[in-house]
Amino acid sequence: MKKIIIFDPAMCCSTGVCGPGVDPELLRVSTILNNLKNKGIIVERYNLTSNPQAFVDNKVINQLLNSDGIDILPVVIVNGEIVKTKAYPTNEEFCKLLEVPEDYLKITIKKAIPKIKSKGCGCKDGCC
Numbered sequence: 001m002k003k004i005i006i007f008d009p010a011m012c013c014s015t016g017v018c019g020p021g022v023d024p025e026l027l028r029v030s031t032i033l034n035n036l037k038n039k040g041i042i043v044e045r046y047n048l049t050s051n052p053q054a055f056v057d058n059k060v061i062n063q064l065l066n067s068d069g070i071d072i073l074p075v076v077i078v079n080g081e082i083v084k085t086k087a088y089p090t091n092e093e094f095c096k097l098l099e100v101p102e103d104y105l106k107i108t109i110k111k112a113i114p115k116i117k118s119k120g121c122g123c124k125d126g127c128c
Contacts, residue, residue, distance in 0.1 A: 009073040
């Protein structure tokens with residue numbers, strides 16, 4: 001099973017989709033990650049503000065930050081390998097990196113099926 005880890009730059013909350021001005025890119029990524037989780041992909045996401053210890057504990061991220069600074073963020077890791085830095089993957093890149101179909105990224109809304117009442121009284125053979 002694929003595992004994706006995203007190390008985000010410092011944001012006001014864990015996803016960055018709060019407050020009066022929501023960044024559409026952060027909303028897109030947050031939606032995709034939630035959908036991937038719901039499809040069984042292991043997703044971890046760390047925000048520099050909320051989870052600084054994760055940046056310290058991960059040796060690769062720690063080295064990147066020490067050599068390149070915070071401008072390297074976001075950093076995307078798939079199955080232990082850095083696959084993208086300085087930007088989030090596009091929808092196509094998410095699919096390719098995780099080897100999933102495009103419908104994994106989309107929200108699935110289930111419609112309620114209305115119950116149709118029978119026209120009869122419910123007695124066998126239609127007579128009471």
